[in-house]
Amino acid sequence: xxxxxxxxxxxxxxxxxxxxxxxxxxxxxxxxRQKLTNVNIEISGCHGHGLCNHxxxxxxxxxxxxxxxxxxEDVPELVGSHLRDGRPVERLLYQEKATGKxxxxxxxxxxxxxxxxxILRNCGRINPEKIDQYxxxxxxxxLAKALLEMTPIQVIEEVKRSGLRGRGGAGFPTGRKWEFGxxxxxxxxxxxCNADEGDPGAFMDRSVLEADPHAxxxxxxxxxxxxxxxxxxxYLRAEYPLAVKRVSIALEQAREKGFLGMDILGxxxxxxxxxxxxxxxxxxxxxxxxxxSIESLRGMPRPRPPYPAQSGLFGKPTTIxxxxxxxxxxxxIDRGADWFAGIGSEKSKGTTVLALSGKIVNSGLVEVxxxxxxxxxxxxxxxxxxxxxxLKAVQTGGPSGGCIPARFPDTPVDxxxxxxxxxxxxxGGMVVMDDTTCMVEVARYFLSFTQAESCGKCVPxxxxxxxxxxxxTRITRGRGKESDIDTLYDIARTVKECSLCGLGQTCPNPxxxxxxxxxxxxxxxxxxxxxxxxxxxxxSRKASATVKS
Amino acid sequence: MEDIVAxxxxxxxxxxxxxxxxxxxxxxxxQSILGYLPREAxxxxxxxxGVPASAVYGVATFYAQFHLTPRGRHQVKVCQxxxCHVRGGRSVLEAVKTExxxxxxxxxxxxxFTLERVACVGSCSLAPVVLVDxxxxxxxxxxxxxxxxxxxxxxxxxxxxxxxxxxxxxxxxADTPLFKKNAACAGxxxxxxxxxxxxxxxxx
Ligand SMILES: Cc1cc2nc3c(=O)[nH]c(=O)nc-3n(C[C@H](O)[C@H](O)[C@H](O)COP(=O)(O)O)c2cc1C
Ligand code: FES
Numbered sequence: 075x076x077x078x079x080x081x082x083x084x085x086x087x088x089x090x091x092x093x094x095x096x097x098x099x100x101x102x103x104x105x106x107r108q109k110l111t112n113v114n115i116e117i118s119g120c121h122g123h124g125l126c127n128h129x130x131x132x133x134x135x136x137x138x139x140x141x142x143x144x145x146x147e148d149v150p151e152l153v154g155s156h157l158r159d160g161r162p163v164e165r166l167l168y169q170e171k172a173t174g175k176x177x178x179x180x181x182x183x184x185x186x187x188x189x190x191x192x193i194l195r196n197c198g199r200i201n202p203e204k205i206d207q208y209x210x211x212x213x214x215x216x217l218a219k220a221l222l223e224m225t226p227i228q229v230i231e232e233v234k235r236s237g238l239r240g241r242g243g244a245g246f247p248t249g250r251k252w253e254f255g256x257x258x259x260x261x262x263x264x265x266x267c268n269a270d271e272g273d274p275g276a277f278m279d280r281s282v283l284e285a286d287p288h289a290x291x292x293x294x295x296x297x298x299x300x301x302x303x304x305x306x307x308x309y310l311r312a313e314y315p316l317a318v319k320r321v322s323i324a325l326e327q328a329r330e331k332g333f334l335g336m337d338i339l340g341x342x343x344x345x346x347x348x349x350x351x352x353x354x355x356x357x358x359x360x361x362x363x364x365x366x367s368i369e370s371l372r373g374m375p376r377p378r379p380p381y382p383a384q385s386g387l388f389g390k391p392t393t394i395x396x397x398x399x400x401x402x403x404x405x406x407i408d409r410g411a412d413w414f415a416g417i418g419s420e421k422s423k424g425t426t427v428l429a430l431s432g433k434i435v436n437s438g439l440v441e442v443x444x445x446x447x448x449x450x451x452x453x454x455x456x457x458x459x460x461x462x463x464x465l466k467a468v469q470t471g472g473p474s475g476g477c478i479p480a481r482f483p484d485t486p487v488d489x490x491x492x493x494x495x496x497x498x499x500x501x502g503g504m505v506v507m508d509d510t511t512c513m514v515e516v517a518r519y520f521l522s523f524t525q526a527e528s529c530g531k532c533v534p535x536x537x538x539x540x541x542x543x544x545x546x547t548r549i550t551r552g553r554g555k556e557s558d559i560d561t562l563y564d565i566a567r568t569v570k571e572c573s574l575c576g577l578g579q580t581c582p583n584p585x586x587x588x589x590x591x592x593x594x595x596x597x598x599x600x601x602x603x604x605x606x607x608x609x610x611x612x613x614s615r616k617a618s619a620t621v622k623s
Numbered sequence: 624m625e626d627i628v629a630x631x632x633x634x635x636x637x638x639x640x641x642x643x644x645x646x647x648x649x650x651x652x653x654q655s656i657l658g659y660l661p662r663e664a665x666x667x668x669x670x671x672x673g674v675p676a677s678a679v680y681g682v683a684t685f686y687a688q689f690h691l692t693p694r695g696r697h698q699v700k701v702c703q704x705x706x707c708h709v710r711g712g713r714s715v716l717e718a719v720k721t722e723x724x725x726x727x728x729x730x731x732x733x734x735x736f737t738l739e740r741v742a743c744v745g746s747c748s749l750a751p752v753v754l755v756d757x758x759x760x761x762x763x764x765x766x767x768x769x770x771x772x773x774x775x776x777x778x779x780x781x782x783x784x785x786x787x788x789x790x791x792x793x794x795x796x797a798d799t800p801l802f803k804k805n806a807a808c809a810g811x812x813x814x815x816x817x818x819x820x821x822x823x824x825x826x827x
Pocket of ligand 1: 399
């Protein structure tokens, strides 16, 4: 009975919003009151059971029993019955809807069981505000290995061999990016962690930073060592206040332990990390705009070349990587390139973290090997579509991506296949849509986003998004013209080819992909003044009698 | 600008090096003190950093975070990100608009609420989501929102009482020893009212 027990209370934004902080305090007080000396109460990141909307979530380790919807009132019973007497509190356990079966262990539920957690390896298993717990699970071991046993070239070779590609959108091979960075000669270089996660429907970077900030810090130090930079930046979205706090704590602790600063671990390598908070502009996720923003300018992209690798922050060579890319790096160095390259598909190695949301039973972060099929993700892991509805399409890659129709259930999720289908893997947002979702409206929605976020520097993007948005709005209001589809194709092509940065170059994707897979819906709106999904209000059945033109 | 506020702004400015690249952090800080960025504050920043006022204005108007007009005491943000959108975020926005009687970007006449639309706050599993003063409220419905505004109205009344006490004692800026002493005399130290000092003093 006196075996040590650790209770992890999820303290990520969603669970906190449901009062997990009160549960944490109540648990601590109650354990002290009942004098259970073998019980340790800790905060943690998301436990990864995909039931975030049923929080607050509490996990009792090492058993792995998890509770949902815990309130401070439940705490005395939970402590007395489970932690003291070893009898789990049944009414707070998870009950599978379909079968009515109670599943006490989170490792047993499908959502968790079918994942392979590499980037999210520590999420929910350690207290993100305590560096010792990160070190206990092998943290900073990769840093020691890189700094003390490997030369920068060996680090780069290892990353290259692993096949790791950037998780920020474009999927550029990370080892090659670092090699460019290494080869440029300069007295000063920078590395930047891009944590500006602006894609609506994507929340994996927030989760990683809130649940395991040290993994990102460690990755960034290794990146700095590899390319020869002594200064790093974390550019973090201001909308994520908790992530800002956790990263600040992590940086401070890393400094105290000597993982940051002068002569790290006696290797002679000096490295410092600064934090910059974004100020709310989607386009600042683009690397040249991000650099402008750190320099306190208007966050507008500039033409490349010169690439940031040659001339970036303050005119110095700069290497930029995404949060998940950097969080993968310690795993690659620690466990070796061959291990990493053994996971995933032929051209896309490792795992991908997807933010599963929308019309889906279990919503949350899912980490699977690259190449896992869509149907596995949506039905086996996500639990399918709620309310007996039918899957219609899956939107991936946010405003730069497209919609994959339900008729491709076996699509392997990796960089190549998704772009063949007219979408992108992007940052990993995956929004599931059922048959009540109107695809024209989806396209209109994304254009309203990109139109608002276009920085206005280049004409095709500034005007093209506006024109496409107007046409799409017109169609959803029942005022579409026969020629509108052709005009949309025309504008989309121009914007795609002529825009300055990735925002404009990819913003037609939602329009193009819905046009190619759901053209009949566009035509129904335009010709029959009818919204097949019954979503566009002026066209829905009730209102159709009173449509004005 | 009122003296206290001007003083605090100057205090803040002095913590930053006089260089172009401090601009964003400086106005971020200025806004957190003032609640918004009045013209005088922007001019002061420009003067201190030695940057043309037009450049300061350019940056302040580029980013969504900065506001050049006074804000309500409560910020209501309705998420219109993809996940929230497909789960009914739009009808939540409609309900919020009706309830508050204002559109996105506007502030109620009594300066109680400012309404904003945001695109994803990273809590998509709780969609649709509304934030009130950075607190997330998930699985939102029009009824749930109505309850929320009632709760914050009650909190608001409590806060007004504190403002009155602070008026009596002419409490200066938050976190100064004088503030703490005076607030303690009034029987209450309520740190979360600190950022409201300026608006609060003017409101009563
Ligand atoms: C409009 C736009 C927004 C972007 N937003 C992000 C973002 O939020 N996070 C990110 O990591 N990369 C974003 N990117 C991609 C970055 O420009 C860059 O490719 C990436 O950070 C490189 O990191 P990686 O090689 O590790 O993927 C964005 C690109 C564009 C064009
Ligand atoms: S879409 Fe609303 S929180 Fe992500």
